[in-house]
Amino acid sequence: MIGKRMGIGTIKFDRPPRVRAWAAVGGKKEKEGPLGAEFDKVFTDTMCGESTWEKAEMHLQKVAAGMAANKCKIPISALDMMVAGDLLAQCVASSYAARGSQVPYLGVYGACSTMAESLGIAACMIDGGFAQRVCAVASSHFCTAERQYRFPLAYGGQRTPTAQWTATAAGACILTAAADDYAPVRITHVCFGKICDLGITDANNMGAAMAPAAYDTLRTLLSDTGTHPEDYDGIFTGDLGKVGSRLLCAMFEQDGMSIADRHEDCGKLLFDDKQDVHAGGSGCGCAASVLCAHLLPRLADGTWQRIILAATGALxxxxxxQQGESIPGICHAIVLESGKKR
Amino acid sequence: MQYIYAFITGGIICALSQILIDKTKLTPARILTSYVVLGVILAAIGVYKPLVDWAGAGATVPLLGFGYTLAEGVKTAVSDSGLLGALTGGAKAAAGGISAAVFFGLLTALLFKPADKS
Amino acid sequence: MELTPQEYQQLVQKHVKPSPLGKDMLWAFVVGGGICVLGQGILDFWKAAGLNEKDAATATSITLIGLSALLTGLHLYEKLAKYAGAGTLVPITGFSNSVASPALEFKSEGFVLGTAAKMFTIAGPVIVYGISASIVYGIILVILGAL
Known part of the structure; x- marks a missing residue:
């Protein structure tokens, strides 16, 4: 292929952009989960001292971006660009969080895949030379998502076993150019996914709606780069949950490929079974916070050399x-490498 | 005895609805709506009245009973004032319940704060 | 590997754990039955207080609706409903919860466009089709009476 593309749909960076710093913030339930201790900051009051849930989510995102910028000792205003997204209609949590930052802002919507989408765009911007320092951030809040997509919080409804729990969390990464030797992680490849829709209409089974997209994107990435699941220390899907994860492994098995021993899912990592989250976590904040709290630190310290983050979204x-349409799924995959090598 | 009949009848109606929730893709709003309409129909064909006599609150408290109340109201109103009664009877009989839901709903909003689920 | 939507649906069916129907039904039975027993107690109370049969029934509905709105405000109804399912949905208390919960939730958008306008987002259809069905029944009665 031409230029920076390889295979059918994978982007290979000539000068891999670096992830310089990151921060993850979460709510009470996230704190009580298995990754609770790895968050940079947790709010036990999920209203975050604000007056509405929407303002609380905005606050989460602002704190995450602020802490990430702080870690590399640059003010937010020194960023060349912010790529941000969330689950709310018109992307308001991100836009309001960026209000007053005086930084060029791109709002993106990829449902739960948003973090990979914003990271991918940010990395392209940097490799292309259009920016030097970019912040990629995504957030979600259980309460804002519930009231927008489902029922009021005080409504007595029953969740089905396939339902997933929207994470109250945000994650932010500061990306810098390839020459930044202080940055411990590199982004080497991005594979932006295609919309996959195999006719799932049950909004309470998003794992099943997204699994075909995850399969498609991962297959494309592996074949374009000529790599195998064993070449990675982990393949982390965004938030397929238990149902979607089983489906993904089953689809790979039909191809005679086993990814089960390499595969983990952010939605399954964030919460444990005792927390009554049914099929697992979801939301933009799920993949974003697991990436920043759990995955990036392990790449930075060299525990892992190379992983794939394949965040999935139900669009x-x-x-x-309500109009009876089936659910289009999407998955964007990012290859992250430890910067300590070479 | 009345309490046992009420328990069994109410329990069975709810347990059957649970099958609808677990086994079909019907949303709660659809289930409730069909129950009220079904209550009107069952009352109209004369099936529900004997159940109410036997089970008391066991038959009137589930939403089927709301449909029954509507139907009974219409029946009385039609015999009193004809066609006009067809329009006023149902709402009149349900007025207490609907007004209470509106007013107590408003009070709830005034007095309490939304809270996160855990 | 290319999957058709039909093949995928079969694969999904194989990997989805169904709801625990027996357990759910038991919960619904016990809690639903319990709410009806409570209703019976309230009904007997109003009758003993001197209300006639019809007024006592209306007063019982109002009392249950008030109780349920209170429990909704205290965030207890949703906690019970998580287990009880249809047991808390189908009784009149579920109707009250479906009115009170959006009223409470959407007050952040104001008391007019939030609380009031959103109050019947879930319960509205119940009233629309309940009353319409009763009117249809009334008209049938009128026609049958005229024959």
Missing amino acids: MSPTSV
Whole structure:
């Protein structure tokens, strides 16, 4: 292929952009989960001292971006660009969080895949030379998502076993150019996914709606780069949850490929079974915070050399579901390498 | 005895609805709506009244009973004032319940704060 | 490997754990039955207080609706409903919860466009089709009476 592309749909960076610093913030339930101790900051009051849930989510995102910038000792205003996203209609949590930052801002929507989408765009910007320092950030809040997509919080509804729990969390990464030797992690490849829709209409089973997209993107990435699951220390899907993860492994098995021993899912990592989250966590903040709290530190200290983050999203709206449309899935994959090598 | 009948009848109606929730893709709003309409129909064909006599609150408290109340209201109103009664009877009989839900709903909003689930 | 939507649906069916129907039904039975027993107690109370049969029934509905709105405000109804399912959905208390919960939730958008306008987002259809069905029944009665 031409230029920086390889194979059918993978982008290979000539000068791999670096991840210089990152921060993860979460809510009470995330704190009580298995990764609770790895968060940079947790709010036990999930209203975060604000007056509405929307403002609380905005606050989460602002704190995450602020802490990440702080770690590399640059003010937010010194960034060349912010790429941010969340689950709310019109992306308001991100836009309001960026209000007053005086930084060029791109709002993106990829449902739960948003973190990989914003990281991918940010990395392209840097490799292309369009920016030097970019912040990629994504957030979600259980309460804002519930009231927008499902029922009021005080409504007595029952969750099905396939339902997932929207994480109250945010994650932010500061990306810098390839020459930044202080940055401990590199992004070597990005594979932006195609929309995959195999006709799932049940909005309470998003894992099943997204699994075909994860399969498609991962297959494309592996074949484009000529790599195998064993070449990675881990393949982390965004938030397929238990159901979606089983489906993904089953689809790979039908191809005679086993990814089960390499595969983990952010939605399964963030919460444990005792927390009554049914099929696992979801939301933009799920993949974003697991990446920043759990995955990046392990790449930075050299525990892992190379991983794939394949964040998945279900791109429906309450209106499209009511109109009986099936749920389009998406998955964007990012290859992250420890910077200590070489 | 009345309490046992109420328990068994109410329990069975709820347990059957649980099958609808678990086994079909019907949303709660759809289930409730069909129950009220079903209550009106069952009352109209005369099936529900004997159940109410036997089970008391066991038959009137589930939403089927709301449909029954509507139907009974219409029946009385039609015999009193004809066609006009067809329009006023149902709402009149349900007025207490609907007004209470509106007013107590408003009070709830005034007095309490939304909270996170855990 | 290319999957058709039909093949995928079969694969999904194989990997989805169904709801625990027996356990759910038992919960619904016990809690639903319990709420009806409570209703019976309230009904007997109003009758003993001197209300006639019809007024006592209305007063019982109002009392249950008030109780349920209170439990909704205290965030207890949703906790019970998580286990009880249909047991808390189908009784009149579930109707009250479906009115009170959006009223409470959407007050952040104001008391007019939030609380009031969103109050019947879930319960509205129940009233629309309940009353319409009763009107249809009334008209049938009128026609049958005229024959």
